[in-house]
Amino acid sequence: MASASNILRSRSWQLSLAAFGAGTATYMLFPKAEMKSEKKAKAKSAEKVASGGEDVPKLLNEAYAKLNGPDGAKCKSLLKKYLTKDVIEKNKNKKTKLGASLYDCIRSGVYNLDAGVGVYAPDAESYTVFADLFDKIIEDYHGFSPKQKQPPVDLGEGRCKELKPLDPQGKYIKSTRIRCGRSLAGFPFNPLLKAADYETMEAKVKQSLESVKDKELKGTYYPLQGMTKETQAKLIADHFLFKEGDRHLQHANACNFWPKGRGIFHNNNKSFLVWVNEEDHLRIISMQDGSDVGNVLDRLIRGVKAIEAIVPFSRDPRLGFLTFCPTNLGSTVRASVHIKLPKVSARKDFKQICDKLNLQVRGIHGEHSESEGGVFDISNKQRLGISEYQAVRQMYDGVKKLIELEESA
Numbered sequence: 001m002a003s004a005s006n007i008l009r010s011r012s013w014q015l016s017l018a019a020f021g022a023g024t025a026t027y028m029l030f031p032k033a034e035m036k037s038e039k040k041a042k043a044k045s046a047e048k049v050a051s052g053g054e055d056v057p058k059l060l061n062e063a064y065a066k067l068n069g070p071d072g073a074k075c076k077s078l079l080k081k082y083l084t085k086d087v088i089e090k091n092k093n094k095k096t097k098l099g100a101s102l103y104d105c106i107r108s109g110v111y112n113l114d115a116g117v118g119v120y121a122p123d124a125e126s127y128t129v130f131a132d133l134f135d136k137i138i139e140d141y142h143g144f145s146p147k148q149k150q151p152p153v154d155l156g157e158g159r160c161k162e163l164k165p166l167d168p169q170g171k172y173i174k175s176t177r178i179r180c181g182r183s184l185a186g187f188p189f190n191p192l193l194k195a196a197d198y199e200t201m202e203a204k205v206k207q208s209l210e211s212v213k214d215k216e217l218k219g220t221y222y223p224l225q226g227m228t229k230e231t232q233a234k235l236i237a238d239h240f241l242f243k244e245g246d247r248h249l250q251h252a253n254a255c256n257f258w259p260k261g262r263g264i265f266h267n268n269n270k271s272f273l274v275w276v277n278e279e280d281h282l283r284i285i286s287m288q289d290g291s292d293v294g295n296v297l298d299r300l301i302r303g304v305k306a307i308e309a310i311v312p313f314s315r316d317p318r319l320g321f322l323t324f325c326p327t328n329l330g331s332t333v334r335a336s337v338h339i340k341l342p343k344v345s346a347r348k349d350f351k352q353i354c355d356k357l358n359l360q361v362r363g364i365h366g367e368h369s370e371s372e373g374g375v376f377d378i379s380n381k382q383r384l385g386i387s388e389y390q391a392v393r394q395m396y397d398g399v400k401k402l403i404e405l406e407e408s409a
């Protein structure tokens with residue numbers, strides 16, 4: 001894993017690379033005193049969401065003042081850009097049926113001024129009740145206007161063979177991964193889930209995953225509760241498991257009752273994995289060494305279909321598959337390669353080249369981490385307004401172009 005000192009040293013660099021992500025820095029980076037106050041803040045805010053007794057208009061005005069005052073001078077989040085006085089005025093007294101306020105949506109971005117986006121939806125209804133804020137952020141991030149609709153599901157069935165290995169000689173690409181997110185119909189997102197919900201959801205998902213018949217996908221569910229720290233650390237270091245202690249998620253109230261109801265399912269060779277109740281209810285992942293995108297996608301499609309045959313997912317007619325973070329809505333697909341491009345990545349305009357190709361660049365251990373040994377995580381940036389297959393193609397075509405640039409440099 002990247003060391004804390006390296007992470008700190010390259011902080012401004014990481015932030016510019018991950019300008020639009022939700023972020024995954026760890027508590028390792030913070031002094032003890034701050035950790036304590038963060039813990040207190042978390043306990044307090046969890047209580048507040050549950051009780052609903054907070055003075056929302058006051059909190060919203062304080063949030064606005066923080067984002068636009070000296071503390072927020074360097075803040076470049078989409079939250080800061082679109083949380084206007086008018087939005088506050090129109091929404092300060094609104095609540096979803098489950099009790100989420102506008103402040104619950106923005107809490108994380110108010111604490112984490114380095115966030116690229118800074119908002120999360122505590123439940124599906126938040127996307128419509130607080131559309132004044134979410135629609136603007138969604139349009140800015142995905143280029144998806146309020147009049148647009150997510151196209152019908154097209155995972156790319158029958159077309160995986162079109163995606164020939166991107167780097168057959170293995171000169172540049174180390175590994176390929178495609179993930180998507182799914183929410184279980186009938187359950188809100190993390191901040192509004194109760195302890196009993198986590199137990200019900202975990203049991204339901206475990207049962208459905210362990211009944212999958214496909215030989216390649218068959219595997220075991222490992223709950224986080226009871227997992228040794230060594231096993232957990234190894235799974236994280238090997239890129240299979242989510243990290244713990246993400247301050248963006250913590251301040252979004254997404255880590256209540258942790259580690260209850262959280263866990264990972266994987267097949268024997270860890271090429272098909274499912275994360276349970278981390279940021280989203282489910283993250284379905286297919287990955288393998290090398291650059292055979294078609295094979296990775298084919299496995300993902302089989303996995304998604306096997307699970308959805310047993311567990312119903314929630315899908316919105318306009319926004320597609322619903323996720324906690326607005327950057328993941330729609331197709332929810334992030335297709336990525338771990339790739340080394342020594343010449344192109346040394347160029348000053350590397351970030352701009354990737355932007356133009358609609359590619360997102362991250363470090364080797366995911367969001368807010370840095371490149372190690374010149375290896376980057378390069379993926380499609382857009383997820384909403386395009387089909388699942390188009391999202392994979394966005395990465396595929398862009399990375400193909402980057403390899404051409406590398407070879408001609």
Ligand SMILES: Nc1ncnc2c1ncn2[C@@H]1O[C@H](COP(=O)(O)OP(=O)(O)OP(=O)(O)O)[C@@H](O)[C@H]1O
Pocket residue numbers: 022023024175176177179236238239240241242279287334336337338362363364365366367377
């Ligand atoms: N192509 C890849 N090969 C191997 N590991 C990968 C690849 N892409 C991502 N990973 C690993 O997957 C893990 C999760 O990454 P990360 O959290 O950035 O993305 P994510 O799962 O798409 O979720 P989010 O976008 O919500 O952060 C990290 O360990 C990362 O290194």
